[in-house]
Amino acid sequence: MIIIKTDKEIEKMRRAGEHLARLLDVVLPQIIKQGNNAEQVEEFVLQFIDEIGGTPTFKGYNGYPYATNVSVNEEVIHGFPTKDKIFKNGDIVSVDCGITLDGYIADSARTYYVGEISESEKKLINTTYEALLVGVEKAIIGNRIGDISNAIQKYVEDKGFSVIRDFVGHGVGRKLHEDPQVPNFGKEGKGPKLRKNMTLAIEPMVSMGDFNVQILEDGWTTITEDKSKAAHFEYTIVVTEEGPEILSGSPNLKP
Template sequence: MIIIKTDREIELMRRAGRLVGEALLEIKNAVKPGITTKELDRIAEKYIIKRNAKPSFKGYYGFPASICTSVNEEVVHGIPSENKVLREGDIISVDCGAVLDGYHGDAARTFAVGKVSPEAEKLIEVTKESFFKGIEKAVLGNRLTDISAAVQEYVEGFGFSVVRDYVGHGIGSNMHEKPEIPNYGRPGRGPKLVKGMALAIEPMVNMGRYNVKTQSNNWTVVTTDGSLSAHYENTIAILENGPEILTLI
């Protein structure tokens, strides 16, 4: 069942979303060659707790950290580590969630570490822009997969591929709610978009093929061909006048 949010619930989600956006800005400012992914995790956790919120991910199905840090060919669910040192030319996808007053915000960004290749820059840019192409379709009366199809069309137009095994999701008092939101597919399918839907839309885009696999830690997902992957996510609310992005600062 899709849980429709009241105006009051959307306002609570705005507060949680803003906090997540701010935490990601803190991380962006810290990303540089030589920093460990564990240090980024500490920065995020400290910021979230200071704002009287809790990290959504820590302990979720046993996940051991407050953010996911996925470097280069890692797609999602990378575990922060003292041994993972960022190097010039890396790209890092950071997924961050926080719960404040009972409601979650969830967002992800991919950052360049120092100077990266033009191809990596393009991957990051296309992944981000595909999100915005998708939410152009997030208007009342459209169908859920209108978003999905717009993301896929944009991404594949640049010769990149959309990950199929992981999808966006509804969000609210639970971090993961119905509906699932693929980043690919034919338009005109799925539930009709109505006022009060809250969705986490999150294109995951590979430079090579879309196939992925999970590493032996049972968390970190990587591209099977070793190609770079980028991730961009925001929590949005479907409102009368169009989508409102709750996690964009």
């Protein structure tokens, strides 16, 4: 069942999203540096969320043991933020995080890079972020979920990359994963119709190779099957009469 939020509920999600955007766009870029490690990201995030009076949404969710996903290179999503994951020159690092504040959730992800990366890798990151924006633009009243999905898929594939198909975006609110699912591939005009005050987490995951993935023995970390590098961006948004409003993004963000 798709849960339509009240204006008061959206305001709570907006506050959570503003904090999450500051964390991902201002705080973490200072930490994801050569020689630092993923455990430091986790520690900073836990401290940040505690200071704002929030709760780390991911920690304990379906048994997940951390507040963050820190996924490096061929890791697409759900990478563990461990001390032995040391950032080195040329790494592509995706961080996914959720904050629960006053009972409501914002969910968001960014991809960073360490030191120098190739032009094709920069294109991967830029394409993933741009695909997110293309998808968000389709989140207008009267459109359907498939319009978001198709726009993301077309944009990514036209740039020569692949959208991951085994994992999708989703509704979000009091729960981390609500209806509807928001795939990053599909046909225009298909799926649930978008209505005012629907809240969605739109999150393209994009690979330099093909879209097949595998889950490692830890039961969480998901990598590209062909070991190609991947990127991941995500915004929590709300559908409004004026168009989509991004609840977890910073103004003029550039990847």
